Amino acid sequence: MAKILKGLDYKNIKKASLLIKRGDLVAFPTETVYGLGANAYDKKAVTKIFEVKQRPSFDPIIVHISSLKQLEEICYLNDKRIGDLIRNFWPGPLTLVLPKRRKVNYIVTAGLDTVAVRMPANLIALSLIQEVGAPIAAPSANLFGKLSPTKAAHVQKQLGKKIKIILDGGQTTFGLESTVLLVEKKLKILRLGSLSVEEIGRVVKKDLEIIKRPKKILSPGELKSHYAPTKPLIVVDDEDEIFKLKFSKGKQIAFLAFKKVRNKDKFLCVEILSTKGDLNEAAYNFFDSLHRLDESEADIIFAQKVPRKNLGRAIMERLEKASYKKL
Numbered sequence: 001m002a003k004i005l006k007g008l009d010y011k012n013i014k015k016a017s018l019l020i021k022r023g024d025l026v027a028f029p030t031e032t033v034y035g036l037g038a039n040a041y042d043k044k045a046v047t048k049i050f051e052v053k054q055r056p057s058f059d060p061i062i063v064h065i066s067s068l069k070q071l072e073e074i075c076y077l078n079d080k081r082i083g084d085l086i087r088n089f090w091p092g093p094l095t096l097v098l099p100k101r102r103k104v105n106y107i108v109t110a111g112l113d114t115v116a117v118r119m120p121a122n123l124i125a126l127s128l129i130q131e132v133g134a135p136i137a138a139p140s141a142n143l144f145g146k147l148s149p150t151k152a153a154h155v156q157k158q159l160g161k162k163i164k165i166i167l168d169g170g171q172t173t174f175g176l177e178s179t180v181l182l183v184e185k186k187l188k189i190l191r192l193g194s195l196s197v198e199e200i201g202r203v204v205k206k207d208l209e210i211i212k213r214p215k216k217i218l219s220p221g222e223l224k225s226h227y228a229p230t231k232p233l234i235v236v237d238d239e240d241e242i243f244k245l246k247f248s249k250g251k252q253i254a255f256l257a258f259k260k261v262r263n264k265d266k267f268l269c270v271e272i273l274s275t276k277g278d279l280n281e282a283a284y285n286f287f288d289s290l291h292r293l294d295e296s297e298a299d300i301i302f303a304q305k306v307p308r309k310n311l312g313r314a315i316m317e318r319l320e321k322a323s324y325k326k327l
């Protein structure tokens, strides 16, 4: 299994950076989810990410930077709105998709002429990038299509046998992946995430568009089934709906509730996302709760819908993809 090392310790950052410099992979925390990092300029190392995650090679990887210098090294910045977005949201959970420079290999971008880039708001991540002295390419540190990790233990469970080190930064502060924004004439949100559409809208008042199911694939990672637990998951309006469904008869049921549960004893296990009904808190708890329900003895997980506003939209997007698999 991987060694879990305290991330807020320079000695461990140094250790992890040496591994990355020599072409290995390291899992590390960001403010959104844990990432599985490689030196973005090392083709072979980036190839390992695809192997370890069992990720299809058509799915491009986000490049994490710690300075403006690195940003200028990897992409072209000829749109005025980029400055507004960066000033307001970096470091933070916003990924920008921009025209790539030659320095970024097509393995990272899965053959696209754009590169996805972000500056994480996490001291461990930033220190690691700085210590490596190069941008770090990192997808979420989970097996492809499975639940994302918001704790070191989640990474250990899925990838522990395949990597040497996990830097532990505790539970991630946001809990959902970054929001992915394609900078074109229109600004297109390719993936809803920890930065809400409403917040982005305050900075770029017009030109903002949410891409639902594009005809041409704009974001190859945005497939229909994703973020999926191993158990089947079904989305419901409320707990009453569960017991009206024929196939819940005789099943051990796990329930992911939004604010409260009335009949706790009807379920094998229950997780409540936010008793206050706070969508930020719900986002923070989302993957951790799902990991726990998935580890239970239940046959099936039911998840309650949350309001589709602010981070609720990003949660709903993930629930819909997690439930896409046929029963």
Ligand code: TXA
Binding pocket: 030, 032, 033, 034, 035, 036, 059, 060, 061, 062, 095, 097, 109, 112, 114, 115, 116, 138, 139, 140, 141, 176, 177, 178, 179, 180, 190, 191, 218, 219, 220, 221, 222
């Ligand atoms: O919060 C996050 O973004 C985390 C942490 C580790 O930074 N990373 C993450 O990476 O979620 P990943 O690989 O799980 O998701 C990256 C998403 C995928 O949907 C991928 O298709 C999209 O970003 N993406 C990457 N490069 C792209 C590009 N050039 N054009 C369009 N979409 C791109």
Ligand code: MG
Binding pocket: 139, 140, 148
């Ligand atoms: Mg992912």
